[in-house]
Amino acid sequence: GAVVSQHPSRVICKSGTSVKIECRSLDFQATTMFWYRQFPKQSLMLMATSNEGSKATYEQGVEKDKFLINHASLTLSTLTVTSAHPEDSSFYICSARQGDMNTEAFFGQGTRLTVV
Amino acid sequence: GQNIDQPTEMTATEGAIVQINCTYQTSGFNGLFWYQQHAGEAPTFLSYNVLDGLEEKGRFSSFLSRSKGYSYLLLKELQMKDSASYLCAVMDSNYQLIWGAGTKLIIKP
Numbered sequence: 452g453a454v455v456s457q458h459p460s461r462v463i464c465k466s467g468t469s470v471k472i473e474c475r476s477l478d479f480q481a482t483t484m485f486w487y488r489q490f491p492k493q494s495l496m497l498m499a500t501s502n503e504g505s506k507a508t509y510e511q512g513v514e515k516d517k518f519l520i521n522h523a524s525l526t527l528s529t530l531t532v533t534s535a536h537p538e539d540s541s542f543y544i545c546s547a548r549q550g551d552m553n554t555e556a557f558f559g560q561g562t563r564l565t566v567v
Numbered sequence: 568g569q570n571i572d573q574p575t576e577m578t579a580t581e582g583a584i585v586q587i588n589c590t591y592q593t594s595g596f597n598g599l600f601w602y603q604q605h606a607g608e609a610p611t612f613l614s615y616n617v618l619d620g621l622e623e624k625g626r627f628s629s630f631l632s633r634s635k636g637y638s639y640l641l642l643k644e645l646q647m648k649d650s651a652s653y654l655c656a657v658m659d660s661n662y663q664l665i666w667g668a669g670t671k672l673i674i675k676p
Contacts, residue, residue, distance in 0.1 A: 558666050
C-alpha cells in the first residue's frame with residue numbers, strides 16, 4: 452500500500468506553547484487527509500477532514516482555533532496545536548486518501564503529544 | 568521489528584459468515600483494535616480487545632489470544648454493506664499504534 456509519513460512520532464512541550472505535526476504522503480498525491488485523536492485504550496476520534504487547497508472541515512466539538520490544519524499541497528498536511536495544555540496530551544494520527552471517493556485512505560504512524 | 572499480518576483480500580457470500588485473521592509481533596501490547604473502512608471514508612471503530620477471549624457485539628465478534636499473538640474478527644449474517652476494508656491495529660508498549668495493511672472484504676450476492 453501507499454506510504455504516509457507522520458512527524459514527529461513523539462513530542463513533549465510546555466503548557467502555552469504550540470506544536471506542529473506534519474503528515475506527508477510519500478508516493479502518492481493526497482487529495483484528502485484526515486486527522487484523528489486517540490486517548491489511551493480508546494478508539495480513534497476523527498477531528499477534521501482537510502482537502503487540498505481548501506479549509507478543513509472540523510467535527511463537532513473540535514476547536515478550529517486551537518487545532519489549526521493546513522493542507523497547502525497534495526503531499527503535506529499539518530496540524531498545529533496552539534497554546535497547548537496538559538489536557539491536549541494525546542495520540543494524534545493522520546491518514547491520507549488519494550483521488551476520489553472510491554479510493555482508500557492510508558494511515559501515518561501517529562504522534563504522541565505530552566504537554567507538561 | 569514490529570509486524571501486523573492480515574490477508575489482503577477475502578470474498579464471501581451474502582448471508583454467510585467470514586473470519587478475518589490478524590497475527591502480530593510487537594514490542595509490548597496494550598490492546599488490539601479492529602476498524603472498518605469503506606472506500607474513501609474515514610475508518611470506524613469496531614472493537615477493542617485487551618484480554619484473551621471473545622468479545623461479541625451484534626453481528627461482529629472479535630477474539631484475542633495474547634500468547635499466540637493472534638486475533639480474528641468474525642462477521643455473521645453478511646450484508647452487502649459489509650463490503651469494506653477491515654483494519655487490525657495493535658497498540659504497543661509505548662502506546663504507538665501499529666497498523667495492519669487491511670483486509671479488503673468483498674461480499675457477493
